[in-house]
Amino acid sequence: MKILVYIDLQDGVPTALSRELVAGARRLAGQGGSIELALIGGDADAARKLGASRVFTSTPSPYDPVAHGAYLQGIVADNGFDLIVFGCTTSGLDLAPVLAFLNDLPLLSYCTAVRISGGTVEADSQIYGGKLVSTAEASMPAVLLVNAGAFSEDNGNQAGNAEIIQLPDRPQSSVRLVSANRPDPNAVDITKASRLLCVGRGIGEQDAIEEAREVADLMGGEIVGSRPIIDAGWLPKERQVGKSGRKVKPQLYLALGVSGAPEHIEGMGGAGTIVAINTDASAPIFDHAHFGAAVDVADFLPAFKEALARKAG
Numbered sequence: 001m002k003i004l005v006y007i008d009l010q011d012g013v014p015t016a017l018s019r020e021l022v023a024g025a026r027r028l029a030g031q032g033g034s035i036e037l038a039l040i041g042g043d044a045d046a047a048r049k050l051g052a053s054r055v056f057t058s059t060p061s062p063y064d065p066v067a068h069g070a071y072l073q074g075i076v077a078d079n080g081f082d083l084i085v086f087g088c089t090t091s092g093l094d095l096a097p098v099l100a101f102l103n104d105l106p107l108l109s110y111c112t113a114v115r116i117s118g119g120t121v122e123a124d125s126q127i128y129g130g131k132l133v134s135t136a137e138a139s140m141p142a143v144l145l146v147n148a149g150a151f152s153e154d155n156g157n158q159a160g161n162a163e164i165i166q167l168p169d170r171p172q173s174s175v176r177l178v179s180a181n182r183p184d185p186n187a188v189d190i191t192k193a194s195r196l197l198c199v200g201r202g203i204g205e206q207d208a209i210e211e212a213r214e215v216a217d218l219m220g221g222e223i224v225g226s227r228p229i230i231d232a233g234w235l236p237k238e239r240q241v242g243k244s245g246r247k248v249k250p251q252l253y254l255a256l257g258v259s260g261a262p263e264h265i266e267g268m269g270g271a272g273t274i275v276a277i278n279t280d281a282s283a284p285i286f287d288h289a290h291f292g293a294a295v296d297v298a299d300f301l302p303a304f305k306e307a308l309a310r311k312a313g
């Protein structure tokens with residue numbers, strides 16, 4: 001079994017998801033299998049530590065879907081792999097379908113679990129934005145787009161002595177990077193907070209955010225939001241919880257006016273204690289909450305704030 005893993009980079013260094021993919025690929029390849037990495041435009045030394053047998057690398061350069069696609073096509077055409085594994089990231093979603101199409105290979109996307117049996121790969125995939133899980137099998141060679149968290153990172157960091165293969169000059173590209181918007185380095189890291197107060201659309205109006213923020217402060221936690229709150233610009237993107245936001249695991253998660261859509265639960269379902277406040281007693285969030293009350297956020301927030309303030313002082 002020979003597996004190629006495409007390595008996503010942040011500041012030239014493999015991301016946590018890439019390390020997960022390498023660890024998962026190693027388990028899939030089993031004894032005697034080989035893992036090779038496509039680390040394009042990054043620091044090959046960083047990839048050595050991932051414990052692959054070979055690393056294909058190029059001179060450092062920013063991500064470019066056309067150039068990276070051409071590099072990958074060259075690597076695949078010259079070497080042949082049983083599986084080609086991408087993370088379900090912006091670049092993975094750019095590259096994997098094109099590679100599958102060009103080489104007439106099956107593509108399994110949004111994988112949350114992957115199994116190998118003989119010459120077949122089987123994967124559980126999220127479909128309809130995570131509302132359903134489908135299981136599909138494909139004959140190998142095949143291309144996989146794997147979700148974060150599907151594989152654990154466990155043994156992803158291994159001392160390795162990978163052979164470094166320098167790719168030829170950068171292929172011609174019709175794409176030019178104009179600018180990159182980086183996350184604010186001073187932005188709060190909500191994944192580290194032990195208490196989170198999440199506001200959902202049920203908060204009603206932007207003015208209520210300030211009171212929710214005060215309550216989050218009194219709780220000794222951080223305010224976060226569901227996607228509609230972020231899309232409305234009421235909170236910054238780095239405070240979004242869910243499928244297209246951050247995955248959090250605080251000790252306490254207080255959800256105010258959040259319905260509990262699967263894409264939201266994906267980001268916080270593992271929280272220690274989930275408390276939900278929602279006027280609709282049949283809202284799905286109550287299926288995940290440890291405690292809850294079917295009350296109006298507008299009544300709950302001032303009363304809770306007063307109780308916390310009394311306790312504090």
Ligand SMILES: Cc1cc2nc3c(=O)[nH]c(=O)nc-3n(C[C@H](O)[C@H](O)[C@H](O)COP(=O)(O)OP(=O)(O)OC[C@H]3O[C@@H](n4cnc5c(N)ncnc54)[C@H](O)[C@@H]3O)c2cc1C
Nearest residue numbers: 129200201202226227242243244245257259263279280297
């Ligand atoms: C590919 C994809 C990715 C996505 N990624 C994310 C993501 O990362 N994060 C995310 O959150 N969503 C995400 N979504 C959107 C998701 O499907 C839901 O639309 C979203 O989570 C709903 O947010 P909400 O619960 O705040 O709003 P709603 O679903 O509108 O729910 C509002 C809730 O508030 C309650 N309510 C109303 N008024 C009050 C009141 N006065 N007091 C108390 N309760 C009240 C209502 O009963 C309702 O349950 C994604 C969707 C897709 C397709």
